[in-house]
Amino acid sequence: MKFLVDVRIHEREAAKPHLAAHLAYLNAHFETGDFSMFGAYGDGTGGMLIAEAASPEALESVLELDPLKAGNCAKWQATPLKVACIDPSAFTR
Known part of the structure; x- marks a missing residue:
């Protein structure tokens, strides 16, 4: 299943110390295909x-590892996504 995940930072100052680890987390899950x-x-x-x-439960277990969770400074909203059309050239690595 594909999901669109909206992440909203509600405590910017509290988020700052976690942003580098958050980016590393995102890149690691990008590399694995998550x-x-x-x-x-x-x-x-x-x-x-x-x-x-x-x-959704499997996604939640991945999202729980986001370093922003440790800072309690953001909220996540995951919505199942049915992809109707995609331009593959937009996603070249």
Whole structure:
């Protein structure tokens, strides 16, 4: 299953010490294929990612490892995503 995950940082100062580890976490899961895309919102309020997981519970177990969780400074909203059309050239690595 694919999921669109919206991450909203509600405590920016509390998030700052966790951002480097958060980026390493995102990159590691991108390399394993758990995440096919991620990016930050331009206004600094958070970001989004496209995730692949067998179930919502499996996704939650991956999201629980996000270093931002340790800072209790963000909220995650995961929504199942049915991909209708994609331009493969937009996702070249």
